Amino acid sequence: MSRFEPATVNLEFDKRVDDALRDQELRANFRGAMDFLMGKRAAMFPDKEDLEALRSQGEAIRNRCLSQLPELLEQFEQRCTENGIQVHWAETSQEANAIILEIMHKHDATRMVKGKSMASEEIGLNHFLADHGVECLETDMGEYIVQLADETPSHIIMPAIHKNKQQIARLFNQKIDGMEYSEDVDRLIGIGRDVLRQKFFEAEVGLSGVNFAVAETGTLCLVENEGNGRMTTTIPPVHIALCGIEKVVESLQDIPPLLRLLTRSATGQAITTYFNMISGPRKPDEKDGPQEVHVVLLDNGRSRIYADKQLQETLRCIRCGACMNHCPVYTRIGGHAYGTTYPGPIGQVVSPQIWGLHTAGAITKACSLNGACGEACPVKIPLADLIRRLRYESNNDEPTTVPAPRGQGSLRKRSEAVTWKLWALLSRKPGLYKLALLLATRLRALTPKHIGPWTLYRSAPKPAARSLHELAAQRSQSNASSQEHGRNE
Ligand code: SF4
Numbered sequence: 001m002s003r004f005e006p007a008t009v010n011l012e013f014d015k016r017v018d019d020a021l022r023d024q025e026l027r028a029n030f031r032g033a034m035d036f037l038m039g040k041r042a043a044m045f046p047d048k049e050d051l052e053a054l055r056s057q058g059e060a061i062r063n064r065c066l067s068q069l070p071e072l073l074e075q076f077e078q079r080c081t082e083n084g085i086q087v088h089w090a091e092t093s094q095e096a097n098a099i100i101l102e103i104m105h106k107h108d109a110t111r112m113v114k115g116k117s118m119a120s121e122e123i124g125l126n127h128f129l130a131d132h133g134v135e136c137l138e139t140d141m142g143e144y145i146v147q148l149a150d151e152t153p154s155h156i157i158m159p160a161i162h163k164n165k166q167q168i169a170r171l172f173n174q175k176i177d178g179m180e181y182s183e184d185v186d187r188l189i190g191i192g193r194d195v196l197r198q199k200f201f202e203a204e205v206g207l208s209g210v211n212f213a214v215a216e217t218g219t220l221c222l223v224e225n226e227g228n229g230r231m232t233t234t235i236p237p238v239h240i241a242l243c244g245i246e247k248v249v250e251s252l253q254d255i256p257p258l259l260r261l262l263t264r265s266a267t268g269q270a271i272t273t274y275f276n277m278i279s280g281p282r283k284p285d286e287k288d289g290p291q292e293v294h295v296v297l298l299d300n301g302r303s304r305i306y307a308d309k310q311l312q313e314t315l316r317c318i319r320c321g322a323c324m325n326h327c328p329v330y331t332r333i334g335g336h337a338y339g340t341t342y343p344g345p346i347g348q349v350v351s352p353q354i355w356g357l358h359t360a361g362a363i364t365k366a367c368s369l370n371g372a373c374g375e376a377c378p379v380k381i382p383l384a385d386l387i388r389r390l391r392y393e394s395n396n397d398e399p400t401t402v403p404a405p406r407g408q409g410s411l412r413k414r415s416e417a418v419t420w421k422l423w424a425l426l427s428r429k430p431g432l433y434k435l436a437l438l439l440a441t442r443l444r445a446l447t448p449k450h451i452g453p454w455t456l457y458r459s460a461p462k463p464a465a466r467s468l469h470e471l472a473a474q475r476s477q478s479n480a481s482s483q484e485h486g487r488n489e
Contacts, residue, residue, distance in 0.1 A: 002150040003127055006355045009339040010362040010411070017366065020337040026162055030334050033161045037325040040268020041376070058261045059380040062316035065249045069306065072215040072248045073297065079218025083280035085293045093123035096298050100125065100207070100240055103294055104134055107238055109204035113196075115222070115229040116140035117209030118156050118319060119242045119298055121341045122354070125207075136207075137199050139228035141192055148175045154335030156342060157266045157321035162334050196228065206232035206290070210243035211318070212258065213295070216251040220295060222276040223262060225269075230276055239278070239290040245297050246306075246315040258318055261378035265322040301354040307402045314349050314386060316379040321346075323373035323383055329366045338363050345373035345383040352390050358407030361394030437467040 020026060045051040065072060077087045090096035114136055129136045138147040142159035149171055153159030165183050172188055173181040179191055208229055212221040220241050222229050233239045263269045282289035305311050324330045324344030335343035340351040340360055348367060351360040364387050373383040397409040426433045440463040447462045
């Protein structure tokens with residue numbers, strides 16, 4: 001999948017899942033990777049009580065910050081402005097793209113290097129910039145690999161996790177000039193770094209995501225392992241940070257517990273190699289850093305999510321990816337099968353709310369409601385409950401007092417609607433109900449043996465030879481006649 005196409009999510013979901021299930025190599029890649037990540041996370045949290053206490057702390061911090069979100073955003077804007085960071089507000093992905101392009105134009109810039117940013121995937125930034133003549137190069141190694149393969153990330157933390165060593169070796173061999181086929185991981189990474197190093201110096205603008213935005217100090221916090229984030233935010237003269245509005249926390253004190261949860265849940269690391277804090281452009285006495293820093297605060301549906309008390313829990317997410325690693329469905333079909341920027345359990349909750357149930361509601365089907373995602377979530381998001389609600393709303397219109405997710409009831413099939421109406425009618429008319437039962441039991445031989453995919457792995461349901469009413473009537477009749485018989489004797 002080379003470009004995220006919202007229009008195809010619902011339409012092609014079943015086919016994508018089928019294709020993924022047939023791809024044995026893909027399944028093996030995911031199985032191995034997810035087992036590895038689950039093991040690493042478990043090793044980081046040996047004491048269950050400590051883990052629960054930390055999860056409760058994380059949940060409480062995120063809830064407190066969300067409860068003051070409007071005020072914190074205003075405070076964050078004010079502090080950033082005082083620090084010399086230029087703040088922009090984008091209500092939609094189109095607005096965010098336009099703001100970023102305008103900054104590029106202001107600097108006559110045609111080259112951008114990007115640190116890892118799922119928000120930029122969400123707004124389709126790379127393709128938008130390419131369509132406007134801007135080269136936008138991914139610098140996170142996983143993102144670089146998927147960009148080279150003309151694909152989208154298949155995991156929010158590890159974008160290229162669907163590929164094994166041999167596939168990456170083939171890709172580098174095909175796409176990088178002069179690169180011989182090599183399965184030596186150090187060599188592959190070394191070559192990638194050589195390519196990227198040059199690009200860091202050539203780019204006029206660097207763009208990054210934001211893990212936490214601190215309102216108290218106007219600080220942008222970035223977690224990463226490869227150093228590419230630091231290069232992206234330090235070497236080019238202009239830095240743009242793209243930040244979802246829910247990422248704001250109240251103070252620097254909120255960061256350590258969240259960081260502890262994030263790195264351990266995501267990659268099973270006690271701490272990441274780099275933790276970058278950016279509080280403004282380069283000062284006159286400083287040796288490095290950008291001369292201009294911008295932050296684009298992205299809404300793109302988050303205000304609507306915020307307005308609904310239950311769905312607001314979605315916004316606690318710190319994008320660690322643990323829910324994906326623990327999801328039995330994601331582990332078998334991989335990220336691309338969802339067809340959305342955000343896959344897995346958190347994707348099933350975020351994507352239908354951002355793009356609407358009529359566009360992405362179908363992915364809520366890919367859940368067995370086993371609850372493993374919610375158990376793994378470091379900030380206790382009740383993912384299964386939210387998925388169940390969005391799945392229900394995809395098929396039903398629910399009157400609500402707050403703005404409902406767009407596309408309510410859009411997945412309800414006409415045949416299903418007619419069946420339920422008929423059922424409701426029969427349930428209200430006892431005479432008709434009895435007649436329908438009589439027909440169903442007497443004509444049971446005509447029941448279809450195949451009912452679409454339902455009967456691929458199950459037998460078709462068949463009405464009983466006699467209805468419960470008939471059996472009960474028969475039994476009371478035979479009881480009555482045996483009592484009669486007893487009295488006569
Ligand atoms: S929903 Fe929870 S587990 Fe999933 S990415 Fe967000 S914080 Fe991590």
